[in-house]
Amino acid sequence: MRVLASLSKKRFLSVCLILIAAATVFWYPSADKRTRIFFAERALQERKAEMAVAWLKSIPDRQSDGQTEFLMARAYRRLGDLDLVREHIQLAYDQGFSVERLQREQWLAMAQSGQMRDAEPHLRRLLQDPGDDGREICESYVSGYFRNRQILKAMPIIDAWQADYPDDPLPYSIRAGRFRELEHWSEAIAAYRKALELTPADSDIRLQLAICLKASLKFDEAEIEFRKCLKETPQEKALLAEWGDMLLSVGKVSDATGVFEQLLAIDPENYDARAAMGGILLMNGKASDAVSMLRPLYAERPYDSKVRYSLASSLQAAGKTEEAAEMFQQVNAAEEQLRRKRKLLDELANSPDPVKQRYEIAIIAMNHESPEEGLRWLTTVIDMDPGHSGAYAALADYYRRVGNVQLEKNYRTLAESSERATGRP
Secondary structure (H helix, E strand, C coil), X not given: CHHHHHCCHHHHHHHHHHHHHHHHHHHCHHHHHHHHHHHHHHHHHCCCHHHHHHHHHCCCXXXXXXXXXXXXXXXXXXXXXXXXXXXXXXXXXXXXXXXXXXXXXXXXXXXXCCCHHHHHHHXXXXXXXXXXCHHHHHHHHHHHHHHCCCHHHHHHHHHHXXXXXXXXCHHHHHHHHHHHHCCCHHHHHHHHHHHHHHCCCCHHHHHHHXXXXXXXXXXXXXXXXXXXXXXXXXXXXXXXXXXXXXXXXXXXXXXXXXXXXXXXXXXXXXXXXXXXXXXXXHHXXXXXXXXXXXXHHXXXXXXXXXXXXXXXXXXXXXXXXXXXXXXXXXXXXXXXXHHHHHHHHHHHHHCCCHHHHHHHHHHHHHHXXXXXXXXXXXXXXXXXXXXXXXXXXXXXXXXXXXXXXXXXXXXXXXXXXHHHHHCCC
16 A cells, blocks of 8 residues: 555556556457557657667567558657657558648658758648647647757747647647756746646646746745755756755855765766865865865866856965966956857847857856857757858867867868858858
8 A cells, every 4th residue: 555655646647557457458458559559659659769669669560550650750759869769650651541640750850850851841831720730740840949049939839839738748848948958047937837636636837936946045945846856856866966956056065065975976087076076175175175176177177167266265265376377267258258149048039130140158067167058059059040151160170179070071071162252150
């Protein structure tokens, strides 16, 4: 009884359904394929693509047909494997499955992967006749627009998504993530709370809510949500890093130290834990030890302003005042640039020159936030202006830094040819 009591209603129902399926397959072999397809479709509805693939793969090859291959294509689209999407769409086509449905699935795959130039012309037709794919259409196109940082185009779809599917938590979660990016904490918290209301067992949404509560200094509320997450996923690395940071924020240094030690026991190379331990060493008056721990982290991620500040403070405490002063200047310059980025994000919707603004956001993100974020923004610049030589040059510089000689050469060539063609850098 204790085991059953510990299961959520949703999880208990899933277990019952699996047991019923197994029993059905055992007693009624002729229903085997229908049952497996039923549970594959259910898994897709619940956004459990790996589970759907497992159900579909359990169908014997001799029983596979166009529907099976179509569902396999959809599952792999959800997983982001476009090669397998194409393979299973072709197999479904060869077995006579609906050409129209396969074509729609191709459009969704293009949208989800960010190929908006090819996918966007089909959006109106899809929305006018969504069939049973309304949520799939909204999710794929919103994902593609967000991938390309075309947020303004995504928001009306999110509005429609929420209106047509009020019980779906995902649009609320996506909207919350946008508010979080803009540091609009109250709006992010409200949206995450709504998403969590719709799916109380989703520990990832609960963690994002806790992070936003922490950022808005609502520590008591944040602690409640963090502790609920810890009961569900006590070994989750991202959760432990955020929980440790929360404890540091409220001055519980000893408790935080224990959390970060636990995280390092799970993952000895964990960047967040090592950075936090460097800060804790400084708090404990061990400035030289802090410098020794933080220097490699700064070399690993020179764009990380938080580590840079901790290292500057440690250098100052260790008596290395000149080096500390230089690093504090870098910290101040980075903070100024990040404030500039937040301002640019707020103004992007009404920008008279969105390409120029996106390029500036990309360069700031690349140098002071994360290269991955900068790369995403540079991709949107090129998508909007394929002749933007500055974006190609920035990509060439990035691949030079990471040691990819071939990609550096390719983008350098594109930058030079674009500059010659347009007459502008």
